[in-house]
Amino acid sequence: MNTASRADSAPIVSVRDLRVTFNGGKKPVSAVNGVDLSVARGETVALIGESGSGKSVTLRSLLRLHPERRTRIEGRIEVAGEDVLALGSRALADYRGRVASMIFQEPLLALDPVYTVGQQIVESIRRHERISPAEARKRALELFERVRIPSPERRLDAYPHEMSGGMRQRAMIALALACRPQVLLADEPTTALDATVQIQILLLLRELQRELGLAIVFVTHDMGAAVEVADRFAVMYAGRIVEEGPTREVIRNPRHPYTLALMQARADGAMEKGARLASIPGAPPDLAQLPTGCAFAERCTFVQPACLQSRPEAVELGGGHRARCLRTDATAQAVAQSARATANTSILLTETA
Amino acid sequence: MIFYLLRRIVYTIPIMIGVAFFCFLLVHISPGDPLVSILPPDASIELQKQLMKLYGFDRPWFEQFATWFWRALHGDLGTSIASGRPVAAEVMRAVGNTLMLACMATLIGFLFGGLFGFVAGYFRDSWVDRIASALSVLGVSVPHYWLGMVLVIIFSSWLMWLPATGAGPGGSGEWAWDWAHIQFMLLPAITMSVIPMGIIARTVRALVADILAQEFVVGLRAKGLTDLGIFMHVVKNAAPTALAVMGLQLGYLLGGSILVETVFSWPGTGLLLNSAIFQRDLPLLQGTILVLATFFVVLNLLVDVLQTTLDPRIQRS
Numbered sequence A: 001m002n003t004a005s006r007a008d009s010a011p012i013v014s015v016r017d018l019r020v021t022f023n024g025g026k027k028p029v030s031a032v033n034g035v036d037l038s039v040a041r042g043e044t045v046a047l048i049g050e051s052g053s054g055k056s057v058t059l060r061s062l063l064r065l066h067p068e069r070r071t072r073i074e075g076r077i078e079v080a081g082e083d084v085l086a087l088g089s090r091a092l093a094d095y096r097g098r099v100a101s102m103i104f105q106e107p108l109l110a111l112d113p114v115y116t117v118g119q120q121i122v123e124s125i126r127r128h129e130r131i132s133p134a135e136a137r138k139r140a141l142e143l144f145e146r147v148r149i150p151s152p153e154r155r156l157d158a159y160p161h162e163m164s165g166g167m168r169q170r171a172m173i174a175l176a177l178a179c180r181p182q183v184l185l186a187d188e189p190t191t192a193l194d195a196t197v198q199i200q201i202l203l204l205l206r207e208l209q210r211e212l213g214l215a216i217v218f219v220t221h222d223m224g225a226a227v228e229v230a231d232r233f234a235v236m237y238a239g240r241i242v243e244e245g246p247t248r249e250v251i252r253n254p255r256h257p258y259t260l261a262l263m264q265a266r267a268d269g270a271m272e273k274g275a276r277l278a279s280i281p282g283a284p285p286d287l288a289q290l291p292t293g294c295a296f297a298e299r300c301t302f303v304q305p306a307c308l309q310s311r312p313e314a315v316e317l318g319g320g321h322r323a324r325c326l327r328t329d330a331t332a333q334a335v336a337q338s339a340r341a342t343a344n345t346s347i348l349l350t351e352t353a
Numbered sequence B: 001m002i003f004y005l006l007r008r009i010v011y012t013i014p015i016m017i018g019v020a021f022f023c024f025l026l027v028h029i030s031p032g033d034p035l036v037s038i039l040p041p042d043a044s045i046e047l048q049k050q051l052m053k054l055y056g057f058d059r060p061w062f063e064q065f066a067t068w069f070w071r072a073l074h075g076d077l078g079t080s081i082a083s084g085r086p087v088a089a090e091v092m093r094a095v096g097n098t099l100m101l102a103c104m105a106t107l108i109g110f111l112f113g114g115l116f117g118f119v120a121g122y123f124r125d126s127w128v129d130r131i132a133s134a135l136s137v138l139g140v141s142v143p144h145y146w147l148g149m150v151l152v153i154i155f156s157s158w159l160m161w162l163p164a165t166g167a168g169p170g171g172s173g174e175w176a177w178d179w180a181h182i183q184f185m186l187l188p189a190i191t192m193s194v195i196p197m198g199i200i201a202r203t204v205r206a207l208v209a210d211i212l213a214q215e216f217v218v219g220l221r222a223k224g225l226t227d228l229g230i231f232m233h234v235v236k237n238a239a240p241t242a243l244a245v246m247g248l249q250l251g252y253l254l255g256g257s258i259l260v261e262t263v264f265s266w267p268g269t270g271l272l273l274n275s276a277i278f279q280r281d282l283p284l285l286q287g288t289i290l291v292l293a294t295f296f297v298v299l300n301l302l303v304d305v306l307q308t309t310l311d312p313r314i315q316r317s
Helices: A003-007 A055-061 A089-095 A117-128 A133-146 A165-177 A195-212 A223-229 A247-252 A257-264 A328-341 A344-349 B002-029 B045-055 B061-073 B087-122 B127-141 B144-158 B179-212 B215-222 B227-255 B258-263 B269-278 B282-310
Strands: A013-022 A029-039 A044-048 A071-079 A100-103 A183-187 A215-220 A232-237 A240-246
Touching (some): A029 A044, A029 A055, A029 A215, A044 A055, A055 A183, A117 A165, A133 A165, A165 A195, A195 A215, A195 A223, A223 A247, A232 A247, A240 A247, B002 B282, B061 B282, B087 B127, B087 B179, B087 B227, B087 B269, B087 B282, B127 B179, B144 B179, B144 B258, B179 B258, B215 B227, B227 B282, B258 B269, B269 B282
Parallel strands (some): A044 A215, A044 A232, A100 A183
Antiparallel strands (some): A013 A029, A013 A071
């Protein structure tokens, strides 16, 4: 694959010091507070975090989908050489769907209910390319075959509500790929699906990514799903990326206490009958008034006075692995301890191999 | 689709029988003597009895109903007591006039109401929205017979642009689609359009605001559609409900224009009902109500069918 050779050169997605503030309510809400993110061609990066961590806001900023009047976006977003924040409205519409496109969490809500799926794909293709309706429909058919929808000819004429959940998500993926984008943004694409279908969709995404050399930014709160597809993990908390690195590395040696806590809070795998499910005490901070220090400090087991003074800078741990924490050593120790006590963490790795 | 259509038509049969029964009953339990308008005040008891027998008012009410309904099924609605002409012919002529007026009024109401509603929904909470909303509330609240009189004063008495009453230069003669006739229709049509305009504007505003808040609009934006492209999607999503409301409004206008038709002396069903009530012309009253009710039911059927074809989510089974 020639995409691999280019992967080392300039990243296709480059986000620098992204800050997103919503001004709709009484107080401005800082949903994203200085995110740096690079995605190489053909690479899949998973943005992981709980609700309100800013992962979806970051993703939607890449297409500038937030309501313009109530949102302030600062920083720099570059996708395939386009300065996204500087685009005019027409150029922005041309960019959306053609350079980068998006898969939504719930395709039933994200597709127009009164148009057939085929019509919506044809509309998308003809929006970006001068091509006849018949040709566009042929392309739509090919896309349906590509995402492996059975009897595609018939399904093109189906309305979204006439399809099953998994089928709809496949149609959504076909729609997103209609104009051969270079970057695919996936906003929790498997959350609304049941477990068996989730795996199928993840495998499909991974396969398409390899075939088409797509760069994928994959937002999820499900670590198991992220492990399936991602080359790299970026864990978000309170609008910042707190830990980032190659998937195996982050799973094996988490260095941020939040990442560790997230992994311990997973339900599947090592649950013994009667054992309590580990949870993270407390709640995420109020995004309308963030603490001056580390945002995770008040829920952190390794907290020190220094943590409350200022926001920790990223600590380089080698191999592209970095964490914004003063106590990476304490986390590393805890990981080593628990690895000695049980072999449970290895369960997380069964799929990465 | 044909099966669905057939079933819907069959469903209307019991509705129609019920409607006929109730309109017959309502007219009959109301007090007053139907023959008072044609009998001279000094008529003898014998003459009164003779006429009662002639019109069948002496028989029990259910027998009267059965006879009346059976004839109605064959298109015979009896004879008007006041004019002596067949009710069916009288009603059909009036229905034509009313239908024309109601269609014109609904069209005006739908065009302007839809426009106001769309603008208000798109620019929600802006000054445009406030003006459009205020206009629509005004439209629903203003008594339309009063508005009719005000319009007559302004456009007929002061400006002398439009005629005040009637349905054509020759009084209420043959209708033609030329300016000489259409100018008679403008004032009553505008007067009648005000209520549907307000209702449709409010419905469309709520619809548009609701549609714009849905996730699929973000989806449309994400695939690169411009505002115009998104507008087309909003229209198609709003159309089924907006059309349903329009259909119902047309139904109301067909039956509920008594006051406006009386103000403008428009020779439609409203004016006919008005005179039938005042002259206690029972056959005419029953016949008019039955025909209007039929229109309402048929219109509802049409709206339902249209909605089904526009919105694929409405089940046809």
